[in-house]
Structure formats: C-alpha cells, structure tokens
Amino acid sequence: MAMEKTFNASEAEPRLTAMWEEAGAFRAGANRSRDESFTIMIPPPNVTGALHVGHAFNNTLQDILIRWHRMRGFDTLWQPGQDHAGIATQMQVEKMLAATGQPSRGELGRQKFLEKVWEWKGQYGGTIVDQLKRLGCSCDWNRNAFTMAGAEGDPRIGHENSPNFHDAVIKVFVEMYEQGLIYRGKRLVNWDPHFETAISDLEVENLEVAGHMWHFKYPLANGATYTYVEKDADGNVTLEEERDYIAIATTRPETMLGDGAVAVHPDDARYAPIVGQLCEIPVGPKEHRRLIPIITDEYPDMNFGSGAVKITGAH
Incomplete structure (x- = not known):
C-alpha cells in the first residue's frame, strides 16, 4: 500500500x-x-x-x-x-x-x-x-x-x-x-x-469611563479657621479668604466613610497653616462625625482639583 x-x-x-x-x-x-x-x-x-x-x-x-x-x-x-x-x-x-x-x-x-x-x-x-x-x-x-x-x-x-x-x-x-x-x-x-x-x-471587563469631580467641604475640628490664599504664576494674590474647612476634590465620594486622612503636598502654601490639624468627615450629625488628620505627602498634585486628597484604606 x-x-x-x-x-x-x-x-x-x-x-x-x-x-x-x-x-x-x-x-x-x-x-x-x-x-x-x-x-x-x-x-x-x-x-x-x-x-x-x-x-x-x-x-x-x-x-x-x-x-x-x-x-x-x-x-x-x-x-x-x-x-x-x-x-x-x-x-x-x-x-x-x-x-x-x-x-x-x-x-x-x-x-x-x-x-x-x-x-x-x-x-x-x-x-x-x-x-x-x-x-x-x-x-x-x-x-x-x-x-x-x-x-x-x-x-x-x-x-x-x-x-x-x-x-x-x-x-x-x-x-x-x-x-x-x-x-x-x-x-x-x-x-x-x-x-x-x-x-x-x-x-471582569475593565472599561475606562469619564468621571466627575466632586468637591466637598471637610470642616476643621473645633471651629478652627485659617487664611486661605491663592496666587497666580507671578505670585500675585488672586484669592484670599478665611475658611473653616478644607476643600476635597474626588471622583469617588461613595468611599468617604472609609477616609482615614486628608493629604496635601508639603510645598502647598495654601494648606500649610492647618497641616497636623483635624477635620470632620462631613456625614451625619455634627456631634457624631469622625475626625481625621490633615497630613503631608508627595502624592497630591497641587495643580489638580483642590490639591487636597482624601486617603481611604483599601481603595
């Protein structure tokens, strides 16, 4: 054959x-x-x-x-x-x-x-x-x-x-x-x-979608205040006001209850007066709100959002 x-x-x-x-x-x-x-x-x-x-x-x-x-x-x-x-x-x-x-x-x-x-x-x-x-x-x-x-x-x-x-x-x-x-x-x-x-x-199929930036006021503990100052590239003051809060910009507001701190860049002069202080997570009755510290870290981008980043564990 x-x-x-x-x-x-x-x-x-x-x-x-x-x-x-x-x-x-x-x-x-x-x-x-x-x-x-x-x-x-x-x-x-x-x-x-x-x-x-x-x-x-x-x-x-x-x-x-x-x-x-x-x-x-x-x-x-x-x-x-x-x-x-x-x-x-x-x-x-x-x-x-x-x-x-x-x-x-x-x-x-x-x-x-x-x-x-x-x-x-x-x-x-x-x-x-x-x-x-x-x-x-x-x-x-x-x-x-x-x-x-x-x-x-x-x-x-x-x-x-x-x-x-x-x-x-x-x-x-x-x-x-x-x-x-x-x-x-x-x-x-x-x-x-x-x-x-x-x-x-x-x-899981991962998809990139356009997010939305939400801004929240995290009140400073015990009614503390500070002078918030913004300047342009030439150093001229464009905004100066007394604030009793730190503004947070985030695309994930639903994680707020897990926040453990608020971070700002160590070179960000806007928040220098309140570094080390405590602020409230703005959820629920004021007397029961949890306090978290304001810390410094190299991670936050001073030119993005408010420059202040909420730090959430496991997120």
Whole structure:
C-alpha cells in the first residue's frame, strides 16, 4: 500500500487514540519493568472553557517526560483532570440558566444548582478531554478527575466522582492553617449585582469611563479657621479668604466613610497653616462625625482639583 503524499491528521488522530486506549498503553504501570515510579499530576485546566495554545505547549512538555519514563520501564502515571474553578464556573452556569429561562441559583437551592454544575461540566469537561486526546497526551484516562466532589451516594459512576480530591484539598488547607502558613482575611472582591455573587478577576471587563469631580467641604475640628490664599504664576494674590474647612476634590465620594486622612503636598502654601490639624468627615450629625488628620505627602498634585486628597484604606 502506497504511503499518502500528505499526512491526514483528522484521520490519524482518532484512529491512533482509539488504538492506544484499546491497548491500555497509557494506563498506570503500562510497560513497567522496574520498581521506580514517575508521576505527573496534570495542572488541571479550568472546566470553564476550551484549551488554548499555552495548554498545548505545557502539556507537550509533560507528555515528553511521561513517555520518556514509560519507555524506560518506570511505573508511570500521568494523572489527568479538570478544575472546577468554583467562582468562574458558577458564573458560567448562572449565565446559562438565565439565558435558557431556567430557575436561578437562589430558586434552585444548593443541591439542585450543584447538579446543574455537573451537567455543565459534562459538556465542557468532555471538550477539554477531547482536545487533550487530539494532542496525543498519554494520560491514564480511566483516572480522569474533576476537583468538585459529588455528594455521598452520587449516581455518577467512575473514578472522577470520588470525593478524595476534594477531601485532600480541604485536609491540606486545614493543616497549613494550623501550622500558621496561611490565614484567612477579609479582602475586597468583585461583586456582580445581577447574580449577587463574588466573581473572579477573569470575569471582569475593565472599561475606562469619564468621571466627575466632586468637591466637598471637610470642616476643621473645633471651629478652627485659617487664611486661605491663592496666587497666580507671578505670585500675585488672586484669592484670599478665611475658611473653616478644607476643600476635597474626588471622583469617588461613595468611599468617604472609609477616609482615614486628608493629604496635601508639603510645598502647598495654601494648606500649610492647618497641616497636623483635624477635620470632620462631613456625614451625619455634627456631634457624631469622625475626625481625621490633615497630613503631608508627595502624592497630591497641587495643580489638580483642590490639591487636597482624601486617603481611604483599601481603595
């Protein structure tokens, strides 16, 4: 039989894949002739979509190592799997439910929603496995794992539904916490107001929009006053008045309650008389207003806004 002039990948790939699987060529221990073992746990791609060229490159390198050790008789295992990518997957499933007119996450309840996640994974997880097989990745597909545990007694059959992956992760996190290696803290998150859930950075599309500069008067504490003076480029006085406040210019007035200080440039003569004094955050009854200090820092631009910047933690 004459060899074809060009290699027909679309014909060869499924044929070779089927032949390898039927022969059990990639199962753990295949071609073993020595006691030494070699294992790679595949960095599980997120089940939220298809693979990209980075996955192809990374998996090619892993496949080279796996095949080299298998050929040398090592007890070899390349463990495949997909990561449940919790927040990102939840968002994708919620979008699907909304687009198809199905009950929302809140209406379904936790268990029913998890079942929807498993259904969604069945579709997209299969896509990932098919892509890896097309690459020729020599994984032990009988051991394919999904990092989200099924409920006890789950009717889904197969190694991937064993909860040991989930339990192993929880066990390691608890041990690391008890050893003081990790801690749990409060952090800012991305919030989706429509689905009412936290979302990952990968789900956020950043857009630049024109803002609006708001000006607020932060009254000086205890009725203090000072002489506010503005001058032009030649040093001529253009404005002079007594003030009992410091003016703040900001595009984010909603963060006012988190203010910890007001900063002015150390060379800004307009505010020199009140550096070190306290001012009020102008929200609520005057007797209950929180006081914050007026400090100096190189950050404020004397020629932008009022030249005074509110300092807000975690913002």
